[in-house]
Amino acid sequence: MPPRAKITKEMIMDAAFEVARETGAENINARTVSKKLNCSTQPVMYHFATIEELKKTVYKKANCYHSEYLMNMKSPQNGVMLTIGLNYIRFAIEEPQLFRFLFQSGYAVENSLLEMIDSDELIPILSAMQQAMQLSIQQTKEIFITIALFAHGYASIIANNSLEYDEKVIATHLKRTYRGAILAIQEEQNEKSTNYGK
Numbered sequence: 001m002p003p004r005a006k007i008t009k010e011m012i013m014d015a016a017f018e019v020a021r022e023t024g025a026e027n028i029n030a031r032t033v034s035k036k037l038n039c040s041t042q043p044v045m046y047h048f049a050t051i052e053e054l055k056k057t058v059y060k061k062a063n064c065y066h067s068e069y070l071m072n073m074k075s076p077q078n079g080v081m082l083t084i085g086l087n088y089i090r091f092a093i094e095e096p097q098l099f100r101f102l103f104q105s106g107y108a109v110e111n112s113l114l115e116m117i118d119s120d121e122l123i124p125i126l127s128a129m130q131q132a133m134q135l136s137i138q139q140t141k142e143i144f145i146t147i148a149l150f151a152h153g154y155a156s157i158i159a160n161n162s163l164e165y166d167e168k169v170i171a172t173h174l175k176r177t178y179r180g181a182i183l184a185i186q187e188e189q190n191e192k193s194t195n196y197g198k
Contacts, residue, residue, distance in 0.1 A: 007043035016058045017065075025101040028055055059107040062098050066091060067121045071128070080132040081143070084125060085151040085174045086167065092155035099159045103152065117141050139185050146181040150174065 015036035016028045023032075029051055030041035037043070048054040070087045092099040101107065108116075116122070122144075130140040154170060157163045 007037055007039050007047075009047040011037060012044055012047050012054070013057055013061060016054055017061050020058055020062065020101050021095065021098055024097045025055060025058065025105055025107075028058060056107065059101065059105075062102055063121055066098070066102055067125065069095075071124055079178075080128050081147055081178050082171060082174055084129070085147050085178075086171060088148075088151040089155045089158065089165070089170060092159040093165050096159045099155060103156070104160075117145060133182075135185070142185060143178070143181040146184075147174065147177055150177045 012033060015033045018036060019025075019028050019032045030044045033044050033054070034041045044054070048057070069091050070084050072087065117126075126137065126140055126144060129144060130137055133140060133143070135143070151174065154173075158165060
């Protein structure tokens with residue numbers, strides 16, 4: 001009889017991630033995870049002292065998965081910001097359970113937008129945007145926050161309701177928000193220049 005395969009911490013984390021993805025993070029428990037792995041609950045409780053600890057680990061994995069999803073530029077010719085915004089909204093459609101876990105479960109480590117904007121996960125996204133827009137990192141962050149709030153509102157409505165996804169309409173709204181954010185930054189710069197001249 002062949003020896004039983006060893007259940008690793010990574011296997012448990014992957015199984016719990018699939019539970020979160022398919023039926024929601026609230027369904028992560030020793031029984032659902034062990035069922036995915038076709039094993040007893042013992043390995044789950046051996047590797048994770050509590051289910052809360054397992055959920056926090058899965059949250060980090062989901063966060064990395066989300067960042068990679070955002071950076072998957074299938075049509076960057078439309079503009080980095082627009083592509084990232086549309087990807088954010090698309091994620092809510094394709095991965096509604098993960099979207100709710102990431103943004104509506106209370107597991108986010110950051111307590112404010114300022115903390116979120118400085119998180120490690122956003123560094124590649126902000127760098128890509130900064131290069132595309134040729135603005136300072138501070139200006140890029142300001143524009144990102146405006147677009148992120150707008151995209152998050154759209155994505156939340158889609159993830160929690162049956163709002164129809166119309167990419168053309170959403171892209172138009174995102175473009176307007178993006179242009180408005182850039183105009184606001186330019187106006188603020190002009191006001192500062194004018195005030196310095198006085």
